[in-house]
Amino acid sequence: MSAIPTMAFKLRSSKFRHVYGAPAKKNQCYECINITKNAHDSDFCAVNPKFLAVVTECAGGGSFLVLPLEWTGRQEINSPKVIGHRGVVLDLKWNPFNDNIIASCSEDCTVKLWLIPDGGLRINLSDWIMDLHGHERRVASLEWHPTAENILLSAGFDYKVIKYVPSLVPGLL
Secondary structure, eight states, rough: OOOOOOOOOOOOOOOOTTTTOOOOOOSSSSEOOOOOOOSSSSOOOOEEEEEEEEEOOSSEEEEEEETTTOOOOOOTTTTTEEEEEOOEEEEEEEOSOOTTEEEEETTTOOOEEEETTHHHHHSBBBOOEEEEEOOOOOOEEEEESSTTTTTTEEEEEEEEEEEEEGGGTTTTT
């Protein structure tokens, strides 16, 4: 009689088998935010210690919603937004050194810097503090330098990575 060879399968147990999550309570969530349906590879949201920013669905240009973290719960449909891009907003990043400054990039080939008031938006914000140009095609992503203040990188579909130093313009930042 010949022995039938058996294959020994060893299953690895997960390190996380004893970790359980709990869903957030309804009063800690944000509801009724009409997020974008854009298929671009981006996060479409950004958060810092003061605010939450979410790219919203809109017609005729790009906009995003900025909410103080305390404003949880159901949001108004006509909540004030940051408006000013002519194309869809593709990425958002908060300045790591100033919690009130956010950068946005768009299909309109521009990068814009916005100053968000401390209490949040009460009306639509359409006045940017800086409009940065240099790309010939849509701007795909943004990143602030993590340790050097006021250095911003943008990458576009024109195969360019552009470094902006907005602090060189006096009186803006």
